[in-house]
């Protein structure tokens with residue numbers, strides 16, 4: 103009777119099967135460059151890796167976090183004690199040019215490694231096809247479980263994001279590496295590793311045309327534009343949008359991993375766009391930092407950044423669906439931020455600040471500047487996070503539509519972009535960097 107039941111409920115059956123197949127524990131050790139070591143058990147790929155150790159306070163959506171290209175090169179510590187109980191869904195959605203072809207945020211796991219208090223061997227969800235351990239193994243990403251993630255988080259909060267090494271198997275018993283051996287992902291241009299190589303278009307028959315500069319786009323950002331009937335053309339991060347800008351109704355700059363200082367080239371190109379082009383521009387996270395740098399603000403590295411789905415931000419100005427004086431709960435993943443300066447560059451004003459640490463959470467062009475430009479440090483598209491600010495996408499698309507209705511196109515240039523159907527991916531192109 104019970105057997106018949108589990109055969110009819112495949113996700114339950116899979117969970118039980120995973121549990122039954124549990125293997126003998128392989129040791130793993132997380133070393134921090136600052137000298138602390140944490141011993142636990144390995145799950146996922148049996149390999150050792152270097153990375154930057156960060157913590158996230160998200161309670162749900164480990165699949166979305168782990169596939170977020172902005173986590174590239176990072177050893178991701180979950181503060182939520184139990185991770186994996188709802189398993190992992192299949193990652194391919196039907197690719198029909200109306201959607202981006204993946205269910206999580208990109209095709210593969212982007213984090214270098216994951217650190218969990220208690221990884222769930224049993225999982226249950228109607229969309230689950232495998233356990234987090236099996237998924238990590240298939241993606242060649244190591245994990246450690248059975249460590250005190252609260253102690254690790256308190257250390258990272260006090261000393262800041264710290265370089266680390268996850269040592270697995272025989273490596274776990276070796277002494278910690280010397281401090282010069284740690285690999286520092288922030289020294290690399292990680293954006294260049296995750297951005298698309300060639301332009302492609304989604305929803306080519308959409309009612310307005312939006313160009314996207316891809317610094318490591320999360321799938322749900324592109325989906326949020328397509329679902330509002332935009333034709334979306336995605337360009338490599340360092341593409342000179344000025345060469346094709348007359349063909350578009352709006353420009354969008356995505357999230358992306360690492361130090362925005364590596365993308366100064368994009369900020370300089372954008373400065374020209376801001377000087378010479380008056381259509382709406384919207385940027386998220388890395389995109390917001392690029393807009394800020396183009397406007398003349400500096401970016402700095404925060405102590406431990408903001409990562410999680412419970413970051414409160416206060417709106418300082420009203421625009422579209424956003425009302426000054428309201429607090430919105432947001433999803434975030436960043437280590438860098440724009441510096442608050444007084445006065446702000448002419449034509450710009452702060453849009454949001456973080457209620458916990460007063461860091462800048464958004465900037466916008468002033469009403470009298472004649473421009474419609476916004477950047478937000480948080481993620482309004484929030485797959486896996488709160489939907490408080492999702493209507494910012496509607497605001498942006500509506501502004502593009504209004505601009506098109508008023509001014510139409512002034513096409514003076516042409517470009518050939520590949521149709522989306524030829525490029526079924528929003529994908530990273532190389533294996534996770536920093537593998538030992």
Ligand SMILES: NC(=O)CC[C@H](N)C(=O)O
Nearest residue numbers: 357358360387388437438
């Ligand atoms: N999610 C992002 O776009 C992150 C932006 C930038 N890489 C940072 O860490 O601050």
